């Protein structure tokens with residue numbers, strides 16, 4: 552059997568970028584051989600194994616053909632007679648369809664090295680269409696490598712448009728879309744992900760109601776990248792572009808953390824930017840449930856400078872975030888025990904706590 556490094560690890564090695572994850576392909580072996588060597592099988596549909604020590608993925612060379620819509624109709628053929636070239640042919644992009652042997656020699660039957668130089672994201676063959684998720688992958692690679700000058704090849708663009716027109720994107724499950732999109736949001740140029748999808752007529756299938764990607768979206772995400780905001784903040788800011796953000800959240804099954812921050816930013820963002828007295832401050836802190844959810848509140852605060860830019864408002868003062876954290880600390884310091892000792896309960900107690908918090912905010 553021969554073992555080759557494949558996919559992203561070869562691509563990133565040739566680009567001189569750090570390799571975070573390594574995938575291997577095994578030619579000329581059977582599943583039984585792999586098991587007898589101590590590998591464990593992971594893929595149910597595909598013969599993929601984990602190395603006994605490194606736990607990296609080793610896949611038997613295979614060919615794939617799709618015979619139906621969605622994820623139902625995959626015919627996978629793995630056997631010792633499938634060649635490396637055949638395995639590479641089923642892959643998405645030429646830059647992902649290269650292999651490296653243990654001597655460091657590159658196997659590159661589809662022009663991956665040339666496309667790395669030309670900075671082209673180009674499909675290997677019409678088999679690209681067999682997995683509509685690849686449209687999202689191409690868009691994500693664009694977001695990652697735009698800084699290096701990578702663009703989608705015109706023919707690949709055409710192909711992606713025809714996939715969009717076929718309605719195949721509808722077969723993508725929300726979890727897979729979210730996985731690609733959330734990764735894309737953390738790339739250096741997340742706006743390119745959405746631009747590429749828009750050009751491929753695939754944007755509205757991902758973010759319902761959004762057909763064209765607005766210029767304001769570019770500025771919004773660029774600002775979020777510059778501020779090094781975490782995923783939840785980036786998603787919350789992105790959702791400002793939607794007239795029906797809950798529709799996005801449903802469509803993508805957005806996890807609660809991101810979804811709730813998006814709701815909070817909408818409900819409390821402007822009020823927080825405008826608040827200038829103790830009553831306003833307390834109302835915002837309450838509205839954000841800041842005492843019980845301090846981490847979420849910190850993320851909310853981190854979004855505010857970008858939100859201000861988005862609304863064409865002056866950026867909050869440099870110490871605005873600290874001031875909010877101080878206000879939170881002040882209301883947290885209000886001691887409930889003596890009020891309980893007074894025998895206060897229910898509504899009376901709540902009112903009394905609120906007025907004490909208000910008083911402490913006013914005194915600072």
Ligand SMILES: Nc1ccn([C@@H]2O[C@H](COP(=O)(O)OP(=O)(O)OP(=O)(O)O)[C@@H](O)[C@H]2O)c(=O)n1
Nearest residue numbers: 558559560572574641642643647648682684685
């Ligand atoms: N829908 C897909 C998913 C994966 N691949 C192939 O499988 C390899 C490994 O997939 P994955 O690890 O998901 O992507 P990488 O290219 O390694 O990129 P990343 O840096 O994001 O891991 C890819 O390079 C590509 O050759 C593919 O052709 N089509």
Ligand SMILES: [Mg+2]
Nearest residue numbers: 558559572574
């Ligand atoms: Mg990989």
